[in-house]
Amino acid sequence: DTAVSQTPKYLVTQMGNDKSIKCEQNLGHDTMYWYKQDSKKFLKIMFSYNNKELIINETVPNRFSPKSPDKAHLNLHINSLELGDSAVYFCASSQASGRAYEQYFGPGTRLTVT
Amino acid sequence: GDSVTQMEGPVTLSEEAFLTINCTYTATGYPSLFWYVQYPGEGLQLLLKATKADDKGSNKGFEATYRKETTSFHLEKGSVQVSDSAVYFCALSNDYKLSFGAGTTVTVRA
DSSP states (O other): OOSEEEEOSEEEEOTTOOEEEEEEEOSOOSEEEEEEEOTTOOEEEEEEEETTEEEEEOSOOTTEEEEEEETTEEEEEEOSOOGGGOEEEEEEEESSSSTTOOOEEOOOEEEEEO | OOEEEEOOOOEEEETTOOEEEOEEEEOSSOOEEEEEEEOTTSOEEEEEEEOSTTOEEEETTEEEEOBTTTTBOOEEESSOOGGGOEEEEEEEESSSSEEEOOOEEEEEEO
């Protein structure tokens, strides 16, 4: 069983479109995250939810909107896609929020905007 | 703010060579420190962690010791294998999020 899963794995779309990426974890964790990995492999936190409540919202354009329908799911919706949004997006989860908890990552979604 | 600096790659080694990847951090308080590994085409996996000063994390032959006096968490392995080829990330957590270093690409040749 996959602990943290994401769909789709690859997403190719045109500028201006709206797209969503879905994430699910079956670990029973309380906290979920979205990270963006750029072409140089640099990883940066975008959002974090704890028990469906937003606790981290880094300086991300408001075209990006996370939605957490329940503790096991955290989806990412992106409006009006731009070329600079091309990246790999990783979902992650941890047992709870706090410095000592390791995060478990999904396989990533490679988004290509043309 | 919190930040992590790790040695730039890429690093290319022969099998059975000794590997060291340097990692230093800047943070307030007492962060937890982690090493994650990313194999080609995959997500990140936790390799090891340490949550307080002088803790040593170890896994799969890799080790790192939390050194508060030098704000470092260097990763070492005594004898690498081809299967260790991957990107290695040092990271710290001081609150709700992980702050990552830039990653070091390691290639091990047979």
